[in-house]
Amino acid sequence: MPSSPGINLLPEEGREEERTKQRKQVLALSSAGILLVIIILTLGSYAGAAYFRSQDTAFQTKIDASSKAITGLKSVEILDRTVNNKLIRLQSVLANYPKFSTLLDDIAAFTPNGVTLTSLSFDSAGKLALAGLASSPANFGDFVNVLKDPQKGGAKFSNVEIISVAGGGKQGDYRFSLSMTRKGAP
Amino acid sequence: MNLTDWQARIPARYQPYLPYALPIGASVIGLGIALTLLLPNINDIVTIKSQADADGVKSQSLDTKSKALQGLDQAKLTSELVNTTGAIPSDKDVAGFLGEFSLIAGKAGASVDTAQLVTSAAKGEKNSLNFQVIIKGGFANIKGFLTSIETARRVMVVKSISINVSEDKKLSADLTITGYYEPLANISANLEDSLPERNALQEKLLVDLQKRTIYAAPASTTPSVSGRSDPFSGQ
Numbered sequence: 001m002p003s004s005p006g007i008n009l010l011p012e013e014g015r016e017e018e019r020t021k022q023r024k025q026v027l028a029l030s031s032a033g034i035l036l037v038i039i040i041l042t043l044g045s046y047a048g049a050a051y052f053r054s055q056d057t058a059f060q061t062k063i064d065a066s067s068k069a070i071t072g073l074k075s076v077e078i079l080d081r082t083v084n085n086k087l088i089r090l091q092s093v094l095a096n097y098p099k100f101s102t103l104l105d106d107i108a109a110f111t112p113n114g115v116t117l118t119s120l121s122f123d124s125a126g127k128l129a130l131a132g133l134a135s136s137p138a139n140f141g142d143f144v145n146v147l148k149d150p151q152k153g154g155a156k157f158s159n160v161e162i163i164s165v166a167g168g169g170k171q172g173d174y175r176f177s178l179s180m181t182r183k184g185a186p
Numbered sequence: 187m188n189l190t191d192w193q194a195r196i197p198a199r200y201q202p203y204l205p206y207a208l209p210i211g212a213s214v215i216g217l218g219i220a221l222t223l224l225l226p227n228i229n230d231i232v233t234i235k236s237q238a239d240a241d242g243v244k245s246q247s248l249d250t251k252s253k254a255l256q257g258l259d260q261a262k263l264t265s266e267l268v269n270t271t272g273a274i275p276s277d278k279d280v281a282g283f284l285g286e287f288s289l290i291a292g293k294a295g296a297s298v299d300t301a302q303l304v305t306s307a308a309k310g311e312k313n314s315l316n317f318q319v320i321i322k323g324g325f326a327n328i329k330g331f332l333t334s335i336e337t338a339r340r341v342m343v344v345k346s347i348s349i350n351v352s353e354d355k356k357l358s359a360d361l362t363i364t365g366y367y368e369p370l371a372n373i374s375a376n377l378e379d380s381l382p383e384r385n386a387l388q389e390k391l392l393v394d395l396q397k398r399t400i401y402a403a404p405a406s407t408t409p410s411v412s413g414r415s416d417p418f419s420g421q
Contacts, residue, residue, distance in 0.1 A: 024205045031212035038216040038224065045227040052234040059241035066248035070377050073255040077381065079263045080255075081371030084382040086270035089313075089368050090391055093341055100344045101332040108325070109413035117417045121348035124362075132417075 103128075103182065110146045110153045114139030126182045128157065133173040140165060140174050147180065158183055247378050254381050266392060272339045273395050274368045278315060283365045286340055287319050294330030296323030299358065315365045316345075320358060325416040328359045339398050341366060349418070357418055 070077070103122060107130070111117065117132040134140035147153035147160045163177040193204055275282060284301050291298045300320040321331055328349065335342050345362040352358040 020205065027206065027209040028212075031209035031216075035212045035216040035219075038219050042219055042224045042227065045224055045231055049227060049231050049234055052231060052238045056234060056238035056241050059238060059245040062245040063241060063248055066245065066252040067377055069252040070248065070255060073252075074373060076255055076258055076260055076263065077373055078371050079260065079267055080258055080381055081373070082276070082368070083263060083266045083270055084384065084388075085371050086267075086274045086368045087384070087388040087391055089274055089366060090270065090341060090395070091387065093343060093366060094391075097336070097343065098345075099336055100347055101329055101336055104325070104329045104332065108415060108417045111414050111417035113414070115417070116419065117349075119348070119350045122346060124345040 098124075106153075106156050110143070110156075112139060112142045112146065115143045122182070127179065128182055129163075129177065129179050131175075131177040133175055135173060137167070137174060140176055144178070147178070156183055157181060244378060247380065251378070251380055269392060269395050273341045273398070274366050275340070276367065276370055278367055280315065283315065283317060283340075283342070286338065286342075287317070287363070290334040290338065291319075291321050291323075291331055294323070294327050294334055296321040296327035296331050296359075304362070311364065311366075313367050313369070315367070317363045317365065319361045319363055321361070322352065322356050322358050325357060325418050328357055331359075335363065337398060339395070351418060 100122065107117070107120065114135040115132055116134075117130060119129075119131045121129045134143065144160065144162065147157060153160070157180040160178065160180040163179055165174060165176040167174040193201070196204065280303050284303075287301045288298050298319065299322050300318060302318055304316045304318045321328065323331070332344060332347075335344060343364045345364050347362075348360045350358050350360075
């Protein structure tokens with residue numbers, strides 16, 4: 001007799017017992033599986049902790065050995081750092097070193113005949129003040145022109161200003177004072 | 187339901203739950219293991235792992251530093267220290283600076299009128315000394331003094347200068363000169379601080395310092411004009 005699909009001819013009680021048995025098996029297997037996984041994880045965690053502990057112990061041993069070696073070479077480290085600090089300091093001092101000897105060379109080179117300086121002052125801000133005597137207005141004019149000439153004094157100084165000029169001294173000299181700024185001064 | 191002997195001994199009201207005894211028991215044991223052993227251990231692992239990682243980095247940096255220190259040439263460093271200390275002393279050495287001014291002025295043909303420590307620290311510059319130096323002489327002597335200061339092995343910076351014609355027709359130059367010193371390095375408590383690395387400019391500076399002589403004049407950059415050798419003289 002051909003069987004119709006979807007029709008279970010077992011009695012109702014038998015089918016329920018079959019389902020309960022299957023449910024029991026699934027529950028038993030899954031709970032045993034979970035328990036097994038938890039046990040494996042726990043054992044694994046202990047193994048992992050032991051591994052990291054031994055790794056850390058090895059690092060600690062290395063740290064102790066290196067620390068001892070570094071402490072033993074303290075004098076060499078002081079030497080190295082001192083030389084380095086001095087070099088850094090020298091670099092910073094020499095980076096913007098103002099050369100006053102070349103400033104005097106420049107002033108001397110730009111001072112024409114007939115002009116005599118009586119004072120020169122230069123401050124750390126790069127401001128230069130000159131005072132002197134010129135034997136004639138033309139000589140004083142030459143001096144100012146040379147200082148302002150972009151090919152001559154203008155290459156070295158800027159903001160050349162006449163502060164005062166007065167003529168008619170005892171020997172007919174013109175007394176003057178000038179101010180200017182040295183280019184590239186720190 | 188077919189019951190075994192031990193199951194039969196269980197009171198009838200609990201017997202419907204018998205099929206779930208094994209799963210419930212396993213779950214309770216699993217939960218117990220997880221709560222008492224696994225979770226605290228995971229916490230420990232995280233702590234130990236991060237400690238091991240940190241110690242690994244520390245061990246690596248200390249090892250690198252230790253090897254670098256062992257590789258340093260102590261004799262070369264000592265010679266470099268002598269070289270750099272000649273340029274920047276390790277202490278204030280005020281007497282040394284004053285002696286240097288006197289020596290340089292004498293060599294330049296100028297006379298020192300005054301040489302004194304003005305303040306023990308220049309404004310905004312640590313480990314520096316400010317001196318006021320007044321010298322007398324001709325224009326060439328003053329320029330020679332400046333040139334020698336600028337090229338001396340001991341690094342000094344002229345911060346300001348004021349030149350006047352004095353009553354005896356000589357020039358009087360009032361200079362503010364800053365000298366520098368750099369004490370021996372302090373070793374920090376942290377052993378891990380890496381050693382400083384020297385760059386090419388610093389290597390060049392070390393060579394240049396050895397070449398630095400007191401009387402080598404800096405190269406002139408004055409434009410070519412017909413000027414005077416001494417602008418303070420009438421000639």
